[in-house]
Amino acid sequence: MEEEITIDLKILLKALLNKGWIIMIAIILGAATMYSYSSYAKTPLYQADVKLYVNNSTFSLGSTSYSISSGELSAAQSLIETYIVILQTRTTINEIIDEGNFDYTYTEMVSMISAASVNSTEVFSVTVTSESPSDASAIANTIGLVLPESISNVVDGSDVRIVDYAVTPVSQSSPSTSKDTIMGAMLGLVIAVGIIVVAALFDNTIRSEDYITQTIDYPILAFIPEDGANTSYYGKKKTKIGNR
Template sequence: MYENDEIEIDLSRVFEIIKKHFKPFALIILAASIVAALITLFLIPKKYTAEAKLIIVQKSNPDSQQISYNDLQTSQKLVNTYSEILKSEAISDEVIRNLKLEDLDTEGYQKIVKISSVKDTEVITIAVTSKDPKEAAVIANEIVDVFRDKIYSIMNIENVTVLNSAKIPEKKSSPSNIKNTLIGFLLGCVIDGCIVLYILLNDRNIRTEEEMKQIFDYPIIGLIPDMTHGTGGAE
């Protein structure tokens, strides 16, 4: 019970400090949010992501117009294999060479190219992120072309279809103005919290009888009234 009372007293002090210094705290949060927004808008380079999609269709009977359940299962298993091939240097080196990307090596290629598969489907997504939206689309489509040319010699089968080619993205994929502004807002809240904590830890004022008992561990004999709030009297 006493612990709960102590927590309540601490919270009341926190609210008291926040109320007393509300304007400076609000300005800190506002300033942190504005700085984060400005950094996002003017200092962090904009990046664009272009996506191309492939679908793997493996037919056990090429002459049949229908795809069996086993064909679907086989195609889904091939997705993982094909995804790894797309990430390999056999693809990246040729893409870099064909597009003459002299400032891009294999490591840099791995950073800007993301290969993923849609769960429980035969679809592979090739996402390329670049500061130049046109370059992102060109690289994504080149990866598709190189992969389709190489997959037959590697797997000796032709079962890859382009679901959609990459288009030049019109909107940036990063950075996020909302996300970074929110981070600035939270950073401002953290700064305010640290200031409140500092004030609490350096507060040596005694406000209640309970605090007096806790500090000195002596019984309170009497209280001195605050004469400054009297109603006045004769001089």
């Protein structure tokens, strides 16, 4: 027969309240650790983005012709996805590297670039993430110059225009010290509460007569006072339990 385990929420709550100082220390240590790691160990990254506008009334891709109007946003979305694929090709990335004379390989450069449409519109944003804020903006603006020509070489009748040039970022995009600190505090809280709860669940100490009758369900034969006074169930007397 499997042994049933009864969880007394009052006992767990009392254990948490009694060990509240441990929880506070764990929260402080977790927050301080993640703050230090975020501030001194993580490499700061900066982001710059250039925004481009897709304006095609008609275009052809291969032997297939398409038409698009300002109201056909779903078609514009498909077109933007095509342009993003062209952006990430080795040919386009190498042209960007050569144009800007950047000291990056294709693999390094493509990992720094991400692109997506802006709020499901015909505008898409190309974001560059770099350890150098000046490199981030320079690469983004070089993309704005190179990409329209690269697209026109593949997609007939394409019309991609720059809406907004990238500017050199003045603040880092990551890591976020405040977010990391909060995460560290939450992690410390979870670990401390988890340890205290597990310890309470595996604590077999008999604390009261009610605990015996309700949890263990054994008959009580006698009480043995430790100090001659039967005043409390908590450390003041011993309980002798009989066998059923």
